[in-house]
Amino acid sequence: MYPNLNINHIRTEVAEIPFFSRMERYDYDELFDTHLSIFLSFLLAYQKDTHRNDFYFSYNNYIGLEQFIIEEITIFEKNKPIFEPNWNLVEELKDIFRNKLMESFSKNEDYHRPFLRFILNCFENYWLYQTAHPESFNNPWADVYKLILKGYIFFVTNDEKVIKKYTNHFRESTNDNIVLLVASPRHGVRYKTIDDSFHIQFHIYKFLEQNGMGRTNAKSITDILQQLKITESSYSKKAVNYLKKNHLIEVNKENQLFIPKEEDILEMEDFQKLLKKYHYYQQKAKELSITLENKYHFASKNLSTFQTFKP
């Protein structure tokens, strides 16, 4: 059974997208970085068969991860109900969004084409993932979907010729990271070079895989960065924050980092609180004669088999 989706609600949401209203750097900065960090977390958690020893968010890496997540869409989120993506429904939603784009940008369609193409693709990927994993908290396109609903149009590229076509202020990048271009008819085109925090995330995680598995092997960030010959900076702080936020690593009371094993999860304060709450509501449900197991798939699982990584 596939959960019902209210198409009319989505139609209204799309109709109300304010394409020409505003552009605030902190909006797209944070939402796009979160999108990338979730992309990267899929690589770190699921791509165990690569021989990759370095990572930058190049255009090829971005597209490769997109392809990987869509092609392997049913292998993620193992503790939740898994559906095949609802391809017909997604096509219908895509039509609604495509029509909105065509109406809104009919005057300068050629100029805006790469922006519109990219966000239509993100919109489609969001719904493919969402229809496959309706209860997901880790849809990799959730944050770019929020950006779209806020009225931003954007795309990523590595091609300097393309970047310079849209902005005169571009300063050449020193690494392979993609550049995000964000446009607004009122504010013109702005760009943001993706920073090295993702490269650092990759190396910290790979280091912990080798040296920091489990609470007993926790390592301080200073030690890790020293070993990796990476200077402590705002990027390294950001890297650690994203690894924590995406539940790839945990921190002990001494502020040391480690990749949690199953037994670590059971000891975690958050998990203990969650377990207590769960037992409380299980008791309540019993009193009200509600069978949680039928309503929520997770409840039928033994909580001790929770995975270390959320998706």
Added chain:
Amino acid sequence: MKEYNEANDDISIRNVELAAGNGDFGKLYYTPCYATDIDETKESIDFYCDAINTPFPDNRFDCIIICNPWHFGFNSELSKDEPQHFIREMVRIITHRGKVVIIGNSSNKYCKPEKVIEQIGIFNATSIHERLEIDIEDITATNYPDYAFYVTDGSRRTYPNKKITIYVSKS
């Protein structure tokens, strides 16, 4: 840049792989075969070529090979007609009784069998002089034991599970 022109075209080569990337599937299984890609930096390609706007003359090839298409193919994009442009381009450069072979994953939105069938149906309903027939086969890694398929960035192996063959007849 490896630009195509008639002077550097060996017409005895009747097969072409589009969007080959760093791969050499066509060269291994459909030899002799040109490898082409839109990315001119790929070292192993013979010609730089955009798969939806190729530089080749009409009726140039007997077989077109495409492995794991991504961002081109049978999925509707900003223009809903894009898959039809793509099919028309394939049909233009292929000979009568030629074929297009697509190796891909059933979850790949650019070559999902249902999408291919739908787009071929639209093409057949509107074309007067060309007719396309489609054959879909399940495949596993054992079908191509000497070959490793990779995702676009080349970092990770992927395991295609469908082989789609489109046969082209022209009158």
